[in-house]
Amino acid sequence: MFLNHAQKMLLVAAASLLLMQGCATSAEKSLGMRQSLMQGRPDLALTTVEQNGETSDVMTNMNRGLLRRMNRDYAGSNEVLEAAKKEIEALYGVSVTEQAGAVIANDEAISFKGDRYEQVLVHAYMALNYISLGQIDAARVEMLQADVKMMEWGETPEEDPFARYLTGIVFEALGEADDARVAYSKAVDVYKKTKSRHGLNIPSQLKSDLLFSLSKTGMNDELQRYKKEFGMNGYKAPATKGMGELIVLMHNGLAPQRDQTGIQIFSPELAGNIRIAIPTYPNPPAYVNQIRLQVSGQQKVLEPVENIDGLARAALEGDIAGISARALARAVVKKKMEKEAGDRGGGLMQLAMLVVNTASEIADTRCWNTLPQEIQLGRVYLPEGTHQVKMDVIGQTGAVVDTYEMPVVIKANRKTIISEHWVAPRPLITAPAESENATTTAANDTH
Amino acid sequence: MKVSKKMMGVLPVAALGAVMVFGLAACNPKVSRVDSAAVTDLSGNWNDTDSRLVADEMIQDVLARPWLSRFNKDHGKVPTVIVGTVRNLSHEHINTRTFISDLEKSLINSGDVEFVASAGEREEIRSERKDQDLHAKEDTRKAMGQEAGADFMLQGTINTIIDAVKGEQARFYQVDLQLIDLESNRKVWVGQKKIKKTVEKSGLRF
Numbered sequence: 269m270f271l272n273h274a275q276k277m278l279l280v281a282a283a284s285l286l287l288m289q290g291c292a293t294s295a296e297k298s299l300g301m302r303q304s305l306m307q308g309r310p311d312l313a314l315t316t317v318e319q320n321g322e323t324s325d326v327m328t329n330m331n332r333g334l335l336r337r338m339n340r341d342y343a344g345s346n347e348v349l350e351a352a353k354k355e356i357e358a359l360y361g362v363s364v365t366e367q368a369g370a371v372i373a374n375d376e377a378i379s380f381k382g383d384r385y386e387q388v389l390v391h392a393y394m395a396l397n398y399i400s401l402g403q404i405d406a407a408r409v410e411m412l413q414a415d416v417k418m419m420e421w422g423e424t425p426e427e428d429p430f431a432r433y434l435t436g437i438v439f440e441a442l443g444e445a446d447d448a449r450v451a452y453s454k455a456v457d458v459y460k461k462t463k464s465r466h467g468l469n470i471p472s473q474l475k476s477d478l479l480f481s482l483s484k485t486g487m488n489d490e491l492q493r494y495k496k497e498f499g500m501n502g503y504k505a506p507a508t509k510g511m512g513e514l515i516v517l518m519h520n521g522l523a524p525q526r527d528q529t530g531i532q533i534f535s536p537e538l539a540g541n542i543r544i545a546i547p548t549y550p551n552p553p554a555y556v557n558q559i560r561l562q563v564s565g566q567q568k569v570l571e572p573v574e575n576i577d578g579l580a581r582a583a584l585e586g587d588i589a590g591i592s593a594r595a596l597a598r599a600v601v602k603k604k605m606e607k608e609a610g611d612r613g614g615g616l617m618q619l620a621m622l623v624v625n626t627a628s629e630i631a632d633t634r635c636w637n638t639l640p641q642e643i644q645l646g647r648v649y650l651p652e653g654t655h656q657v658k659m660d661v662i663g664q665t666g667a668v669v670d671t672y673e674m675p676v677v678i679k680a681n682r683k684t685i686i687s688e689h690w691v692a693p694r695p696l697i698t699a700p701a702e703s704e705n706a707t708t709t710a711a712n713d714t715h
Numbered sequence: 716m717k718v719s720k721k722m723m724g725v726l727p728v729a730a731l732g733a734v735m736v737f738g739l740a741a742c743n744p745k746v747s748r749v750d751s752a753a754v755t756d757l758s759g760n761w762n763d764t765d766s767r768l769v770a771d772e773m774i775q776d777v778l779a780r781p782w783l784s785r786f787n788k789d790h791g792k793v794p795t796v797i798v799g800t801v802r803n804l805s806h807e808h809i810n811t812r813t814f815i816s817d818l819e820k821s822l823i824n825s826g827d828v829e830f831v832a833s834a835g836e837r838e839e840i841r842s843e844r845k846d847q848d849l850h851a852k853e854d855t856r857k858a859m860g861q862e863a864g865a866d867f868m869l870q871g872t873i874n875t876i877i878d879a880v881k882g883e884q885a886r887f888y889q890v891d892l893q894l895i896d897l898e899s900n901r902k903v904w905v906g907q908k909k910i911k912k913t914v915e916k917s918g919l920r921f
Contacts, residue, residue: 357758419880422881
């Protein structure tokens with residue numbers, strides 16, 4: 269039996285349709301996972317994303333990485349984040365076939381390798397995992413890799429101030445005061461330079477960290493200059509002899525989810541308006557709960573040091589012109605395919621082609637949607653010994669919606685780092701063993 | 716290539732099919748055996764070749780230096796060395812065990828140096844001895860407190876300097892190893908190996 273041309277085409281088209289897994293947007297596919305998270309059940313969310321076995325897909329591995337982390341599997345988290353990192357490296361450059369696919373099907377034909385802010389955060393989260401595992405040297409490796417990555421981009425607005433800040437913290441934890449100082453002053457620069465993307469001012473904690481490291485390393489001229497710049501002329505380095513430092517990082521909320529919106533756009537080639545689907549962030553940024561840290565009589569509201577929500581929106585804004593141009597080109601190709609099918613196969617073929625085209629036309633809503641909305645930080649010097657730490661999550665109305673309580677061990681001249689991701693009030697069943705919350709970093713030289 | 720008008724309509728669909736097939740191609744891995752001394756530079760990251768280069772250089776150097784004969788003359792025995800930490804200060808997760816064991820192997824085989832178990836390895840040995848104390852026959856039992864103390868400790872660092880612009884990197888690795896006299900803190904030997912590579916990435920792929 270010989271199929272005629274049109275029948276063959278129909279077969280191909282139908283097969284393609286099947287292969288495209290029904291063409292749900294990425295946002296729709298991850299709905300269940302996000303819902304579990306918003307119910308304070310990272311364990312269920314993890315089960316959802318772990319279903320399909322090992323994969324090289326960058327987005328899946330990014331999400332698995334953060335969810336494993338939320339479930340306190342730090343080594344497992346690094347395993348998949350490392351896989352994501354390798355794949356991002358392998359996907360360097362523009363793919364010819366994928367670009368062609370994007371013109372015929374949709375933008376999801378282009379392999380996801382994350383926006384630049386997401387690529388840097390892979391390193392940051394791997395570093396935080398290593399810190400939780402007590403391997404500070406390995407965390408240092410990650411932050412150096414983030415540095416190389418940003419160096420490769422050259423002078424770009426995508427440089428990540430939080431990555432610089434975290435690098436400084438890692439250096440400081442290892443007793444490398446000079447490198448820490450350099451990283452802190454870079455962080456200050458980057459917060460200023462990239463403010464239009466994230467809207468954050470230089471965190472006041474970072475200002476004191478920089479001044480402290482300048483005075484520790486005896487850089488008096490620079491110390492005076494920064495004191496003036498920060499308006500902190502009365503700054504005196506705190507007496508920290510015999511004390512250790514508690515550093516709290518709260519990964520707060522969830523990054524926004526891209527969604528698709530249909531817009532009408534004029535096509536000169538078709539001499540008419542056509543509908544294209546583009547990704548958008550439909551909702552305004554959510555309210556970010558405040559975190560109040562209380563320990564040994566000291567009280568502090570954590571400060572935002574990374575606004576991932578802002579970075580995500582800025583990244584999409586930067587990409588949208590290219591995305592729309594591709595969508596327009598695709599719409600034209602699809603219209604021509606339909607007409608061609610109709611001319612040679614009749615009305616039925618044209619209809620079949622229309623179905624395929626409409627079903628495959630979805631916006632690329634892929635994003636690392638398990639990231640927090642914001643990262644907040646607080647640092648406190650404490651005398652050596654075990655301290656009871658309490659962190660209240662304060663909602664929009666001012667009421668305490670959730671509370672963390674845990675003992676932490678502070679050692680002289682060492683950093684103790686707590687890193688938690690809060691998304692929703694946690695039901696009691698998932699409350700982790702308290703001793704797991706705090707992580708004391710490896711030994712560090714005293715200065 | 717000339718494409719007929721008739722083909723034009725099918726082309727996008729065929730291309731779409733091809734893209735899908737590319738996306739799904741999970742073919743069997745192709746394995747071929749190569750000599751362990753062959754240079755296989757894949758990503759430009761630290762690999763077995765770098766590790767071997769470091770080991771070769773260090774082995775040659777450490778056996779040729781006067782610290783060995785000097786120790787022999789002063790003490791009338793071969794020196795005992797313990798492996799301390801080799802800190803990785805590079806921008807890559809580097810397994811330092813590979814060249815350290817190469818170095819250890821050559822030194823032991825040369826007969827000029829003895830090694831004692833490192834801090835990590837000792838724990839297992841000690842627990843075995845404890846176990847023997849309870850369960851082994853008297854004439855085969857190994858006594859505690861008979862461990863050999865090391866004369867020198869081997870320590871080191873790996874450092875990197877990276878310079879990068881879009882798609883291109885210059886990588887410089889420097890491995891420093893040193894032998895420190897456990898009694899006097901004196902450094903008796905310092906070995907160094909430098910490796911430089913450039914890595915270029917293509918801006919286009921298929």
